[in-house]
Amino acid sequence: MFESLASKANNNAHIRRLGRGCTTTFVLQVDNEQFHLNVDRGQITSVSQGPFQMRGSSFVISAAKDTWTEFMRPIPRPGFHDIFAMSATGNAKIEGDINILLGHLAYFKAVLDLLRKV
Amino acid sequence: MAEIEPIVGRYVKLKIAGEDYRIYFEEAGEGTPLLCLHTAGAHASQFRHLMCDPEVSKNFRVIAFDLPWHGKSNPPVGWETKEYKLTAEFYVDTILAFSNALALEKPIVMGCSMGGRVAVRLACLHGQKFSAAIGLEGSNRPSPWWDNSWLDTDFFARGDFCEALVSGLAAPTSPAEFRNETLWHYRQSGSNIFKGDMHFFRTDSEFEADAESSSPCPLILMTGEYDYSCTPEDGRRTAAAIPGAEAIEMKGMGHFPMSENPTAFREYILPVLNRFSK
Known part of the structure; x- marks a missing residue:
């Protein structure tokens, strides 16, 4: 579901610039399936699909597959159009070190917006 | 000849809570005064489309001011050692002081977000001073979607x-140009000013009508x-708690209607405003 995210984000100079101070591993979870994304100074260096045995990460955004599918539509329905909207409506959970997410919020939001672009 | 918009900007000197302020305001149009209140961490430019809409300006004098510490309004002298924290009392005092200073006669007050929240308070506590109060994305208490520890x-x-x-509060259906201009205002805000507005919005704005x-x-x-x-449910819940209040849901709209999607917003706001034109 997120395999193409690395090349799309890494080939976007604006997004690389937003993330230039960001080095971390974060997780996008679909139902019970985890995808670990490694970021090194704004470059996504790997996207790995679980299962994992206690692999660490800074934060996890988890939602049902139907929620992610709605999020990825060109015009999602209200409550599915933004990770914070999904959280506010109970459609997603955002857990872990929230400060990593907030510290590079524009970067992470821009990366996730790429899921929406054809 | 280049296009020059009809908006005129000036400054007014106000005394609020014993301190002197130099307040920037913009206006356009003639008729019933329509006093507009911007969102947290933003400024009066959010209402520029309304001011440039001839269907509005032919019947309404549209006026919007930058709150102290916002836009082109100054913070008080000595700001450099003060922490900005908006309170309900200061917010209401500022709006009434501005309206008095411009000798506005029973204006319609229309605010968005925290401006919508204060519009509820103004209607219930000072309603005799206004022809109507319009709360855009306004309710009578916070519905937190992020933790106050932030x-x-x-x-x-x-x-x-x-x-x-x-950014996600603007609707995906709004034109990118205007959604991004709305977000630009948040980039322009002074350091920690949005946070100071959150003091009102998050902890000092709850208003339960008697x-x-x-x-x-x-x-x-x-x-x-x-x-x-x-x-929309927050709006309906608030309206249900206040006799005579009315809730309207705007389809395809986000948290910044007047600035993120002016074309769609005018279809909703013109019939409401025209109820109150003289």
């Missing part, structure tokens, strides 16, 4: 954070379906 971080000092924090009191002026709460900060 306010203890330093992130609010950064414009790019404030922009990203609110069960026996109704708003002395019409109160209309207009809420966008993509807004998860003040949902």
